[in-house]
Amino acid sequence: MDADRELIERDIGAYLVAHEHKELLRFVAVGSVDDGKSTLIGRLLHDVQGVYEDQLEAVKRATTMEGAEVDFSLFTDGLKAEREQGITIDVAYRYFTTEKRKFIIADTPGHVQYTRNMVTGASTADVAVILVDARLGVLEQSRRHAYIASLLGIPHLCVAVNKMDLKDFDEGVYRDICADFSRFASSLTFKDVSYLPISALGGDNVVSPSPNTPWYDGPTVLAYLERVPIADDENLVDFRYPVQTVLRPNLNYRGFSAQIASGVVKKGDPIMVLPSGKTSKVKAIDVYEGEIEEAFAPMSVTLRLEDEVDVSRGDMLIHPDNRPQVARRVDAHVVWMHERPLDPEKTYIIKHTTQAVRVQVDSVEARIDLETLQEVPAESVHLNDIARVRLTCHRALYFDAYRDNRATGAFVLIDSLSNATVAAGMIGKSDGVQDLEQALREVRAGSAIAPKTQVSPRERRERMGQSGATVWLTGLPGSGRWALAYALERRLFDQGRTAHVIDPFRENLDSMISAARACANAGLITICAFPSKLRSDRDRVRERLGQDRFIEVFVDTDLELCRERRPDSDFEGFEAPEEPAVRVDLNQMRLERAVDQVLQALAAAGQFDTAS
Numbered sequence: 001m002d003a004d005r006e007l008i009e010r011d012i013g014a015y016l017v018a019h020e021h022k023e024l025l026r027f028v029a030v031g032s033v034d035d036g037k038s039t040l041i042g043r044l045l046h047d048v049q050g051v052y053e054d055q056l057e058a059v060k061r062a063t064t065m066e067g068a069e070v071d072f073s074l075f076t077d078g079l080k081a082e083r084e085q086g087i088t089i090d091v092a093y094r095y096f097t098t099e100k101r102k103f104i105i106a107d108t109p110g111h112v113q114y115t116r117n118m119v120t121g122a123s124t125a126d127v128a129v130i131l132v133d134a135r136l137g138v139l140e141q142s143r144r145h146a147y148i149a150s151l152l153g154i155p156h157l158c159v160a161v162n163k164m165d166l167k168d169f170d171e172g173v174y175r176d177i178c179a180d181f182s183r184f185a186s187s188l189t190f191k192d193v194s195y196l197p198i199s200a201l202g203g204d205n206v207v208s209p210s211p212n213t214p215w216y217d218g219p220t221v222l223a224y225l226e227r228v229p230i231a232d233d234e235n236l237v238d239f240r241y242p243v244q245t246v247l248r249p250n251l252n253y254r255g256f257s258a259q260i261a262s263g264v265v266k267k268g269d270p271i272m273v274l275p276s277g278k279t280s281k282v283k284a285i286d287v288y289e290g291e292i293e294e295a296f297a298p299m300s301v302t303l304r305l306e307d308e309v310d311v312s313r314g315d316m317l318i319h320p321d322n323r324p325q326v327a328r329r330v331d332a333h334v335v336w337m338h339e340r341p342l343d344p345e346k347t348y349i350i351k352h353t354t355q356a357v358r359v360q361v362d363s364v365e366a367r368i369d370l371e372t373l374q375e376v377p378a379e380s381v382h383l384n385d386i387a388r389v390r391l392t393c394h395r396a397l398y399f400d401a402y403r404d405n406r407a408t409g410a411f412v413l414i415d416s417l418s419n420a421t422v423a424a425g426m427i428g429k430s431d432g433v434q435d436l437e438q439a440l441r442e443v444r445a446g447s448a449i450a451p452k453t454q455v456s457p458r459e460r461r462e463r464m465g466q467s468g469a470t471v472w473l474t475g476l477p478g479s480g481r482w483a484l485a486y487a488l489e490r491r492l493f494d495q496g497r498t499a500h501v502i503d504p505f506r507e508n509l510d511s512m513i514s515a516a517r518a519c520a521n522a523g524l525i526t527i528c529a530f531p532s533k534l535r536s537d538r539d540r541v542r543e544r545l546g547q548d549r550f551i552e553v554f555v556d557t558d559l560e561l562c563r564e565r566r567p568d569s570d571f572e573g574f575e576a577p578e579e580p581a582v583r584v585d586l587n588q589m590r591l592e593r594a595v596d597q598v599l600q601a602l603a604a605a606g607q608f609d610t611a612s
Contacts, residue, residue: 239263
């Protein structure tokens, strides 16, 4: 840091050039609550002189810890609620540099209810530093965070056994924790796992080696972060170029601009365009400074091709001999990030590379129990849940498994009504080698996808304040069914509900059932007074509509009164309901009272939102 200050004072331009070309490492601090993540980061920033003097003075004033001049955790716990509770809630990002590397740190929460925050901070990390309290050993939360870090494809794991000072820097305690964690970590997918004994509060083995651990000859936390090899973590094998925009400043120039997601491209390379399958060659690679011969991830460049090939935003350029998967259906893990749970009846927008297409959730295969890390059956996914799902997109994706290529294996799900990001996802590995030509033929033919509504019953209910249902009025001719039907429609309308009486003109029972089902699916309170003398007819209606959407109302008016009203009608063969939801007698009660009883039955059946 002193050398940096000297160079800044002497030649600011040279400092900026040197700083620009330093390798950047992103790391995330994870672990259980109170394991000392924020303290470690604060100590690291303090000891590498990565804290401004006014920040240091502010933290000293805010420190309330007994016997301490500086509470290092306050360098990252910036929210008022965090300082009051002494926990990390939001992800805190901090930046510092040394002579060897630049660093971006993400301090993430340990609480299970903030899993989505932890995932956000860890999603782009090269290294995960997981802290384990030397007093408590490897806890379920430690395993949970290591599992999530592995699921997110972080290649390197550093296990920092913290608070060794509270165990008198006992080598045996450290070795036991390392052995315990190693047994669990062997089932995960990290490239390498390293172990360090530290005291974040005292600074032991954080920036400088500690005299309290003469039995340890490994690196400090800073030395590990400066030396861990990350150059090979970038996928430079699979060329993936998801086109962001077509650049056409004049009639003589047509280029395709994007950030290279992975791989390397050179002038003259053969190119294939997905989904068309058309081929060409790279005529030129352009950047702001001019034309270059070669580009690699994660550079942003413009490619010009030798042939006039149809290419649009969302298409992908690849090398013909190195192809991704092309499919509408994918299996993936998702981390749910929204208070509103997954609605399997609706469609979402999937944002994958530069594509944004509609997607439907075919099934929730399983949910990960974050305590046992085992898969358990699930029908939906709620806030902070991690689940394995099967998705079908309305347009094909061009992807690699997330473990092979984080750039083309990751996606987010967006609610199509609120535009809120509801989930982050990681595509799983597909089975076998794909016949790309066959896949492209299916994609271009637009086949192999069943249409699905883009408006779910849950969304309809939220919009209308009610669920669709059918009120089926039955009774003798002249009982007053139709008077009750229209009075009920009027009352519901006056209450702000959406209701409709189906007119049975020249209709039969089957067509009435179809009409009632369609109206109920649309979220309407559907009212039918169609003659249905037989219980078997009404049972058929109930079966087609569903028990929860069928409200049977028996208008039980006196037979003699009905004969008086309808002397020419046929009163034979009527089978009265045995257990109707509502029974009303219109020669004994006013019409308004009968309407009240039907409304009470609808409310009891959960058809209305209480706030409506």
